[in-house]
Amino acid sequence: GTDVTVASTPQKPWKTIGKGNAPALRPGDIVLFKGQATFSGKIYLPPGINGTNGTPITLGSYDPSSGAALSAGAPSTQRATISGGSGGALVGYNNGGFEVRALNFLGSGATKNNADGITFYNDLPGNIVRAHIYLNGVEVSGFGRWGIAIGGYNNRSGYADIRVTKAASHDNRHGGLVVYGPPFDAVRRNYVNTSVYIASVKAYNKVGDPAATTNTGNGIVLGSVSGAMIERCVAHDNGINNKASAEGPVGIWAYDSTSVTIQH
Secondary structure, three states, X not given: XXXXXXXXXXXXXXXXXXXXXXXXXXXXXXXXXXXXXXXXXXXXXXXXXXXXXXXXEEEEEEOOOOOOEOOOOOOHHHOEEEEEEOOOOEEEEOOOOEEEEEEEEEEOOOOOOOOOOEEEEEOOOOOOEEEEEEEEEEEEEOOOXXXXXXXXXXXXXXXXXXXXXXXXXXXXXXXXXXXXXXOOOOOOOOOOEEEEEEEEEEEEOOOOOOOOOOOOOEEEEEEOEEEEEEEOOEEEOOOOOOOOOOOOOOOEEEEOOEEEEEEO
Protein backbone atom coordinates (compact mmCIF):
# COMPACT_ATOMS: atom_id res chain seq x y z
CA GLY A 1 0.00 0.00 0.00
CA THR A 2 0.97 3.65 -0.21
CA ASP A 3 -1.09 5.26 2.51
CA VAL A 4 1.26 5.93 5.43
CA THR A 5 4.94 6.76 5.09
CA VAL A 6 7.72 7.09 7.65
CA ALA A 7 10.79 9.18 6.94
CA SER A 8 13.16 6.40 7.94
CA THR A 9 11.56 3.87 5.54
CA PRO A 10 9.74 5.79 2.76
CA GLN A 11 10.23 2.96 0.31
CA LYS A 12 8.06 0.66 2.45
CA PRO A 13 4.92 2.63 3.28
CA TRP A 14 2.47 1.28 5.81
CA LYS A 15 -1.15 0.61 4.95
CA THR A 16 -2.88 1.09 8.30
CA ILE A 17 -2.86 3.21 11.45
CA GLY A 18 -1.99 0.11 13.47
CA LYS A 19 1.51 -0.02 12.05
CA GLY A 20 2.04 3.61 13.06
CA ASN A 21 1.14 2.65 16.62
CA ALA A 22 4.12 0.31 16.78
CA PRO A 23 6.56 1.16 19.59
CA ALA A 24 9.45 1.44 17.12
CA LEU A 25 9.01 5.21 16.68
CA ARG A 26 12.14 7.10 17.64
CA PRO A 27 13.06 10.77 18.11
CA GLY A 28 13.14 12.47 14.72
CA ASP A 29 10.75 10.05 13.00
CA ILE A 30 8.11 11.59 10.74
CA VAL A 31 4.88 9.65 10.15
CA LEU A 32 2.85 10.97 7.21
CA PHE A 33 -0.67 9.93 6.23
CA LYS A 34 -1.85 10.16 2.65
CA GLY A 35 -3.57 13.45 2.02
CA GLN A 36 -7.29 13.40 1.10
CA ALA A 37 -7.58 9.84 2.47
CA THR A 38 -9.49 8.73 5.56
CA PHE A 39 -8.05 6.30 8.10
CA SER A 40 -10.41 4.58 10.50
CA GLY A 41 -9.24 3.88 14.03
CA LYS A 42 -7.14 5.52 16.71
CA ILE A 43 -3.52 6.63 16.76
CA TYR A 44 -2.28 5.39 20.15
CA LEU A 45 1.08 6.50 21.53
CA PRO A 46 1.86 4.25 24.49
CA PRO A 47 4.25 5.12 27.34
CA GLY A 48 7.86 4.92 26.31
CA ILE A 49 7.50 6.59 22.92
CA ASN A 50 9.03 10.04 23.25
CA GLY A 51 10.73 12.57 21.07
CA THR A 52 12.84 15.44 22.36
CA ASN A 53 12.68 19.21 22.05
CA GLY A 54 15.31 19.18 19.31
CA THR A 55 14.16 15.99 17.59
CA PRO A 56 10.43 15.51 18.09
CA ILE A 57 8.34 12.75 16.56
CA THR A 58 6.08 14.31 13.93
CA LEU A 59 2.67 13.19 12.67
CA GLY A 60 1.27 14.77 9.54
CA SER A 61 -0.06 14.42 6.00
CA TYR A 62 1.60 14.19 2.61
CA ASP A 63 0.57 15.30 -0.86
CA PRO A 64 -0.28 12.13 -2.82
CA SER A 65 0.83 13.70 -6.09
CA SER A 66 4.26 14.87 -4.99
CA GLY A 67 4.91 12.84 -1.84
CA ALA A 68 5.90 16.02 -0.01
CA ALA A 69 4.78 16.69 3.53
CA LEU A 70 1.94 19.18 3.81
CA SER A 71 2.52 22.35 5.77
CA ALA A 72 0.37 23.36 8.71
CA GLY A 73 -1.29 25.93 6.47
CA ALA A 74 -2.60 23.36 4.00
CA PRO A 75 -6.40 23.46 3.52
CA SER A 76 -8.31 20.83 5.45
CA THR A 77 -9.50 19.30 2.17
CA GLN A 78 -5.91 18.38 1.31
CA ARG A 79 -5.09 16.74 4.64
CA ALA A 80 -5.52 13.17 5.78
CA THR A 81 -8.40 12.44 8.15
CA ILE A 82 -8.19 10.16 11.18
CA SER A 83 -11.70 8.87 11.85
CA GLY A 84 -12.06 7.73 15.47
CA GLY A 85 -15.69 6.62 15.24
CA SER A 86 -17.22 6.53 18.72
CA GLY A 87 -13.80 6.82 20.43
CA GLY A 88 -10.80 9.13 20.39
CA ALA A 89 -8.67 9.69 17.29
CA LEU A 90 -5.27 10.45 18.85
CA VAL A 91 -4.27 9.38 22.36
CA GLY A 92 -0.82 10.08 23.79
CA TYR A 93 -0.22 8.49 27.20
CA ASN A 94 2.71 9.84 29.23
CA ASN A 95 4.49 11.04 26.09
CA GLY A 96 6.55 14.10 25.25
CA GLY A 97 8.32 15.44 22.20
CA PHE A 98 5.47 15.26 19.69
CA GLU A 99 4.38 17.55 16.88
CA VAL A 100 1.10 17.03 15.03
CA ARG A 101 0.36 19.11 11.95
CA ALA A 102 -1.89 19.21 8.89
CA LEU A 103 -4.25 16.46 10.05
CA ASN A 104 -8.02 16.25 10.52
CA PHE A 105 -9.55 14.27 13.39
CA LEU A 106 -13.16 13.20 13.09
CA GLY A 107 -15.58 11.59 15.55
CA SER A 108 -19.00 10.04 14.96
CA GLY A 109 -20.83 13.12 16.24
CA ALA A 110 -21.18 15.24 19.37
CA THR A 111 -24.14 13.22 20.68
CA LYS A 112 -22.85 9.79 19.58
CA ASN A 113 -19.16 9.95 20.49
CA ASN A 114 -17.98 9.66 24.12
CA ALA A 115 -14.31 10.66 23.91
CA ASP A 116 -11.90 13.54 23.39
CA GLY A 117 -10.61 13.96 19.85
CA ILE A 118 -6.93 14.57 20.66
CA THR A 119 -5.66 13.62 24.12
CA PHE A 120 -2.25 13.92 25.74
CA TYR A 121 -2.47 12.66 29.33
CA ASN A 122 0.27 12.34 31.97
CA ASP A 123 -0.20 10.38 35.19
CA LEU A 124 3.41 9.32 35.71
CA PRO A 125 4.47 8.82 39.34
CA GLY A 126 7.28 10.96 40.71
CA ASN A 127 6.24 14.42 39.45
CA ILE A 128 7.51 13.84 35.91
CA VAL A 129 6.90 16.67 33.47
CA ARG A 130 6.73 15.85 29.77
CA ALA A 131 7.64 18.62 27.34
CA HIS A 132 7.01 19.74 23.78
CA ILE A 133 3.47 19.01 22.67
CA TYR A 134 2.83 21.02 19.48
CA LEU A 135 -0.43 20.91 17.51
CA ASN A 136 -0.32 23.04 14.38
CA GLY A 137 -2.89 23.15 11.60
CA VAL A 138 -5.27 20.49 12.93
CA GLU A 139 -9.06 20.32 12.72
CA VAL A 140 -11.00 18.34 15.32
CA SER A 141 -14.76 17.77 15.14
CA GLY A 142 -17.55 15.37 16.03
CA PHE A 143 -16.40 14.28 19.50
CA GLY A 144 -18.54 13.91 22.62
CA ARG A 145 -16.11 15.47 25.05
CA TRP A 146 -13.32 17.94 24.22
CA GLY A 147 -11.86 18.42 20.79
CA ILE A 148 -8.36 18.78 22.29
CA ALA A 149 -7.48 17.84 25.90
CA ILE A 150 -3.99 18.06 27.41
CA GLY A 151 -3.22 17.59 31.10
CA GLY A 152 -1.82 15.71 34.06
CA TYR A 153 -3.48 14.06 37.03
CA ASN A 154 -0.91 12.63 39.42
CA ASN A 155 0.51 15.11 41.91
CA ARG A 156 2.74 17.50 39.89
CA SER A 157 3.13 15.44 36.72
CA GLY A 158 2.04 17.45 33.71
CA TYR A 159 3.36 19.20 30.62
CA ALA A 160 5.72 22.03 29.70
CA ASP A 161 5.91 23.83 26.35
CA ILE A 162 2.43 23.26 24.93
CA ARG A 163 1.63 25.02 21.65
CA VAL A 164 -1.67 24.86 19.77
CA THR A 165 -1.74 27.07 16.69
CA LYS A 166 -3.76 27.50 13.48
CA ALA A 167 -6.28 24.95 14.71
CA ALA A 168 -10.05 24.51 14.55
CA SER A 169 -12.10 22.60 17.11
CA HIS A 170 -15.79 22.57 16.35
CA ASP A 171 -19.01 20.61 16.71
CA ASN A 172 -17.82 18.81 19.83
CA ARG A 173 -20.09 18.48 22.88
CA HIS A 174 -18.11 19.47 25.99
CA GLY A 175 -15.73 22.04 24.56
CA GLY A 176 -13.03 23.06 22.13
CA LEU A 177 -9.67 22.97 23.90
CA VAL A 178 -8.75 22.32 27.52
CA VAL A 179 -5.48 22.19 29.45
CA TYR A 180 -6.06 20.81 32.95
CA GLY A 181 -4.61 19.39 36.16
CA PRO A 182 -5.66 17.88 39.52
CA PRO A 183 -7.62 19.86 42.13
CA PHE A 184 -5.77 23.05 43.04
CA ASP A 185 -3.98 23.38 46.36
CA ALA A 186 -3.58 27.08 47.18
CA VAL A 187 -0.78 26.34 49.66
CA ARG A 188 1.33 24.05 47.50
CA ARG A 189 0.52 25.94 44.27
CA ASN A 190 0.47 22.74 42.26
CA TYR A 191 0.36 24.13 38.73
CA VAL A 192 1.23 21.12 36.58
CA ASN A 193 1.39 22.80 33.15
CA THR A 194 3.82 25.56 32.18
CA SER A 195 4.68 27.62 29.09
CA VAL A 196 1.41 27.30 27.18
CA TYR A 197 0.84 29.14 23.90
CA ILE A 198 -2.53 29.12 22.13
CA ALA A 199 -2.85 31.19 18.95
CA SER A 200 -5.16 31.45 15.95
CA VAL A 201 -7.51 28.76 17.26
CA LYS A 202 -11.19 28.71 16.33
CA ALA A 203 -13.54 27.02 18.81
CA TYR A 204 -17.17 26.97 17.81
CA ASN A 205 -20.44 25.01 17.77
CA LYS A 206 -19.79 23.40 21.18
CA VAL A 207 -23.33 22.55 22.06
CA GLY A 208 -22.79 21.43 25.66
CA ASP A 209 -24.23 18.45 27.54
CA PRO A 210 -27.73 19.03 28.93
CA ALA A 211 -27.22 16.23 31.47
CA ALA A 212 -24.06 17.75 33.01
CA THR A 213 -24.22 19.50 36.39
CA THR A 214 -21.16 21.67 35.67
CA ASN A 215 -20.56 23.98 32.73
CA THR A 216 -20.15 22.47 29.27
CA GLY A 217 -20.00 24.03 25.85
CA ASN A 218 -16.83 26.04 26.50
CA GLY A 219 -14.48 27.33 23.81
CA ILE A 220 -10.91 27.43 25.19
CA VAL A 221 -10.13 26.68 28.86
CA LEU A 222 -6.80 26.65 30.71
CA GLY A 223 -6.50 25.07 34.16
CA SER A 224 -3.52 24.34 36.42
CA VAL A 225 -1.31 26.53 34.22
CA SER A 226 1.58 28.78 35.18
CA GLY A 227 2.55 31.04 32.30
CA ALA A 228 0.28 31.14 29.24
CA MET A 229 -0.61 33.26 26.25
CA ILE A 230 -3.88 33.00 24.36
CA GLU A 231 -4.03 35.32 21.38
CA ARG A 232 -5.89 35.88 18.11
CA CYS A 233 -8.40 33.16 18.92
CA VAL A 234 -12.15 33.10 18.25
CA ALA A 235 -14.91 31.33 20.19
CA HIS A 236 -18.51 31.57 19.02
CA ASP A 237 -21.87 29.76 18.99
CA ASN A 238 -21.09 27.65 22.04
CA GLY A 239 -23.09 26.30 24.98
CA ILE A 240 -26.63 26.26 23.67
CA ASN A 241 -27.45 22.99 25.47
CA ASN A 242 -25.74 23.83 28.78
CA LYS A 243 -28.34 23.27 31.51
CA ALA A 244 -26.20 23.46 34.68
CA SER A 245 -28.18 25.58 37.15
CA ALA A 246 -25.27 27.24 38.94
CA GLU A 247 -22.84 28.02 36.14
CA GLY A 248 -22.57 28.45 32.42
CA PRO A 249 -19.93 28.01 29.73
CA VAL A 250 -17.46 30.74 28.73
CA GLY A 251 -15.85 31.44 25.37
CA ILE A 252 -12.21 31.76 26.52
CA TRP A 253 -11.19 31.56 30.18
CA ALA A 254 -8.72 30.24 32.77
CA TYR A 255 -9.13 28.78 36.27
CA ASP A 256 -6.67 27.82 39.05
CA SER A 257 -3.88 29.38 36.99
CA THR A 258 -1.42 32.24 37.18
CA SER A 259 0.31 34.57 34.69
CA VAL A 260 -2.19 34.04 31.88
CA THR A 261 -2.66 36.65 29.14
CA ILE A 262 -5.66 36.64 26.78
CA GLN A 263 -5.32 39.22 24.00
CA HIS A 264 -6.42 40.22 20.52
